[in-house]
Each structure stands twice: as structure tokens, then as C-alpha cells.
Amino acid sequence: MTTHINYSTSDEIVAAQDVVATEEQASALSMPPLIIEENLRSYLDTEGVGSGPMEIERIGAGQSNVTFRVRREGADVVLRRGPRPPLPKSTHDMVREARVQTALAGAGFPVPNLRCVETDTAVLGVPFYVMDYLDGDVVTSVLPERFQPSEHRHHLVKSAVETLGQLHSLDVRQPPISELGRPDGYLRRQVKRFSELWPQNTTRDLPIVEELGTWLEKNRPQSQRHGVIHGDYRIGNLMFAKEDKPRVLAVLDWEMATLGDPLADLGYLAATYATCESGSTVMELTSVTRDHGFPTRDELIELYAENSSLDLSELHWYEVLALWKAAIFCEAIYTRWLKGERADDAQFSRHLESGVPDLLEAALQRTR
Template sequence: MTEIATASAAELAGLERLAPALVEETGKTGWSEVGAELISGGKSNLTFLLSSPAGELVLRRPPTGELLPSAHDMLREARVQSALAASPVPVPRIVKADAGELIGIRCYVMERIPGHIIREALPAGYAGTADERQRLGFAFIDTLAALHSVDPDQVGLAGYGRPVGYAERQVRRWTRQWESSRTHDVPEVDELADRLSGHVPAQQATSIVHGDYRIDNCVFDLDDPGKVNAVLDWELSTLGDPLTDLGYALMFWRHPGEPPISSLTPTVTDQPGFPTRSQLLERYAHATGLTLDDLDFHIALAHFKFAVIAQGVANRSREGAMGGQDFGNLDHEILALARAGLDLI
């Protein structure tokens, strides 16, 4: 195991320098006694629960080790969350964002939002009825529709991205990321990139795009499964084609009998009672007014994108850059993702 992998949570969170900064920022001396605990589940960046006599906050920072170009930009996350604070999209309040002077790398601290983050299993006694599961699914898709209905100019995000030609640039970007991170040839991934490049549909709308919208990036209310308290993990957010978000979200939404798309993203929606993908699409289209004729392209793009993400996760895990988390060999999953994408385009 590498020295990086054995670094303590306190070291990775930079508590020696972070603690006095939090005291100054909040005016609460209790933050001088802060402790840090790595929150498992993060596959890209590192997330820490900060606990002190003054309360709890959350720290987000990139993984250790060498980073791919344009990846893990914590200040983008902080910017978009700050911009959306007054919008219908629920986000945690940013307490402090730092460009690297504080703990030696870009990071931010945000409030901790109470609620359930749902990964491989529903919490005991939560969303146990078909009605509650349907409301959970509808809250999930309604929150995405709400995000895509926000005017970027009205919330101060004009210039946050280059929306024209977004999907085409996404194909190029993730192709470059694949070339930077792959450890061996996977012809199916290369073929999927080629097909996507040759079949980019016209963009019918521009919106704020989350970039990684999944059920486990939402915080659901402790008492009401039909309410999303916060949307997390805005690292890949920008301005672009909203259907890329929709295609990505639908890729992870599994029906009963369907396996998870990846071991990195366990599912609960394969249990009875959750809305079907068709129901989610109907609700989204009604809320946004968008037509979904080209959605297969965007779902195929999602498969390509997540195959590349999985390769990056595997690399960082192997190099000990994920705070000791080990995600194993993902080669077979990357191949399966590429093949599933090829079936769509």
C-alpha cells in the first residue's frame, strides 16, 4: 500500500490549517476541535464529514496523486452551488471555497444537509410502499427538470460553459480522457467513440447541466421520500444540452430483473414499485417541453462517458489516491458499458 493510501483523514482534510479557517469563517470557536471522517461512496473526489462541538460540515477535495486536465475542479462545484442557492434546485450552502492556499489544493466546505443518500439499499423502513417509491422517482426526475428550467443568466452563470456544440465537445473530451487514462486497448470503446462522433444530433435547448445526475447524488428527505433536500457532486456541471443529463440519469435507472450498470453504482430502482423509465421520460417531457427523439444517442454517450470514468476510478484506486478505497479491477465492466452503448447507436 502506498504512502498516499495510508494518509489519515485528518492529513487529507488538512485539519491543522482548516480548523482555524473555519473558526474565522463561522465565528464559532468549537471548530478548533474539528475531526474528519472520509465518507465512502465518492468515486472521483474525496468527501469528508467534519465534526466538532460547533456542529457538522462537509469538505470536498480532489483525490491525491496526478490529476487529469480539467478534472476535479472544486471551485466550479462551489460556484454553481452558490448560484443555485436561490433557485428551485436544492443545494447545500457553501461555507468556504479555497483556490489552494488553505490545504494546498482547491477545496470547499459546505453545510451538511440531513437526509438519506441512497446507494445499494433503501434505509430500513424507508420508501417501503409502491406509492412512496413512485414519489421518490418522480421527485428525482422533477428535480432534474427544475434544474434544466433555470435560466443560467438569471442566476449569474452566464459564461459558465460553451453550450453551442456541447454534445460534440463531450465526445471529444471523453475521448481525450480515455486516451489519457486507458491501460490497454479496448476496441469497443474506440468504436463507440467513433460512432458517437459521427451521429451527434442537433441541440434543441441549452440549460445548466449537472453532468453526473444519479439517485445517489441526491439527498432525500428523512421523512418524505417524495422530497429531494439537496443535489450533490457538481464537478462536471456546465452549460449544455439537457438531454445529456437525462440520458445519463436513465442509464442508471434499472427495472426489476436488470443488473446494475456497474458495481460502482449499485441500484435500488430494480425493486418493485419504482416508476419505469418510460414514466420518468413522460414526466420530464411534460415539465420541460423537450422532445426526446434523439435520446438513444445521449444514453449511448452516457455509456461511453461512464466507461471512461470507471477507468479513471480504477486507476486512482490502484495508485492509492482514493483515501484507501479499493474498487478492484473494472476491465470487464468498461467492456460491458461500451458494448451496451454500441447497441444503442
């Protein structure tokens, strides 16, 4: 027996279109489903991933790729796939994301164990991969009871920062890690690329985007060294072990990973880190760190500095870059929603009309 997904939406038609039993049912829908059960069951059988009926549950609330937990006899796994087509170019590359995790696992970095990768779109309509389910906690708006003591709150952030430092310490000169990207000129390419993406992704005029792009290029620092960068490193993308003292069990969501300037990760983590003093934005996705006992943003940065030789005096530039990029990325989501291409996302996208300008204003504040 298969358990379908229960969405936090009143649109039952959308929920019914997420998982269907057969190709015949899929062909009758107005939009492609996310999972066709008979196809997935056949695929998992072929790959030797469990047997028998499946129980399927959507997990997480990612605004980019989609993740499901799939349980059947002999297997408890997670399937990760891109959203419904049409997909923007150079995004949602599940094959590359799987390759990144395989390389990092070989270097001893904590990532989920991959079981199989499927490039044939005949199964689900898009490439996807399957990994072992990890029994841990992702911390966003609710703090697990065992992490409530003040010292554990501090250590949760410290563990996150130390894991980021571990990532940045990996040797990027040797394959397969050296094959994950071109680190030279990373910052220049980022500013150029996102400046070009804005007019492609928007239907409205926000002059502050160009203003910030000009500032970023004019004040662009020289990278001090190269490293593996996650691209979306935040507490909500970490899985913590079921232990009293917070320990990162695995880092999740490697869609944006590449080789480049490590401070881009730290700038993103700092810029999106929620504190009781900071104004809220749509990118502050782990709201619990606003509570008493969590480090401030400055203390978070100091935790990274304790084990790093990098000069952090220009970190504000990287924070501006992070918020500016996030605004452009979110604008693409908002535009797709306006066009009806994200019908299953009524909660997040509708807030981006004001959420994107708020991100841009937060970025502008950091230039002063």
C-alpha cells in the same frame, strides 16, 4: 477529541494516512493525507466555523472527490476536496464547483449552503470548500423504511425527475448562470474531448471505444435548447428530506456541471438507472430501484416527458454518450489504480478491468 475515519478496508496503513494531527506527521508519510487536523482547525477558526476540538468522519463512497463531515462546538459542516494528487487536468475543481452551487442557490435551486471556499493549497494540499451539513438521506443500496410503500417508491423517482426538470428550466441567459459554460457546440465538444481522452487514460486496446465514438459523431443530434446540466445526475447524488413522502432536499456533487444540452442529463439518468430487467454495470449506483414498485426506465423517461416540450425520440443517442463517457472516465480511474495512485481504493477500481468493457457493451447495445 478527534474521531478518525473508519474505512471499509483491511489496510490499516492507508486508513492511518487519511487524517493526521500535524504537519510533522504528514511529512513522515509515503503519501499526503487527506486532512491535517491542525491546519483545518486553524482554518475553521479563522473563518468563524465553530470552535474547539473536531470530530471528523468520512461520508459517502464517491470515486472522484472526497467528502468529510466535521463537527465541533457551534458547527456541523461538510468539507469537500479532491483526491490525492496527482490530479488529471481540468478535474476536481472545487472552486468552480462552489461557484456553480452559489449561482444555483441564487436562482432558488436546492443545493447545500456554502460557508467558505479555500483556494490556498497550503491548508490541505488541494483547494476545498465547506458547506452546512444537511440532515437527510442519500438512497443507494438501502431504502429508508418510510419510503417502503409502493406509492412512495414511485414518488421518489418522480421527485428526482421533477427536480431535474426544475434544473433544466432555469434561465441560462442571465448571469451568474450564463457564466457557467459555453452551451453552443456542447455535444460536438463532448464527443471530441472524450475521444481524445481515451488514449491518454488507458493501457489496453479496446477497439469498441473508437467504434462508439465514430457512431456518436456520425449520429450526433442537434440540441433543441440550452440548459444547466449536472453531468452526474442520478438518485445517489440527491439528498432526500426526512419526511414520509420523498422530497429532494438538495442536489449534490456538481463537479461536472456546465451549460449544454439538457437531454445529456436525462440520457445519463436513464442509462444508469437500475431496473429488474437491466443488466448490472458499475455505474448502476442506486441498486434499490431494481425492487418492486419502482418505475421502469421507460416510465422514468415518460415522467420527464410529462413536463417537458423536448423531443425525446433520439434519447438513445444520449444514453450511448453517457455510458461511453462513463467507461472512459472509469478507465482513467482504473489506470491510476494500476499505477498505485489510488491506494485507498481497493473496492471499486479492481472491478473496472471487466467493468469498463461491460459499460462499452451496454452502450453498443443501445446503438442497435
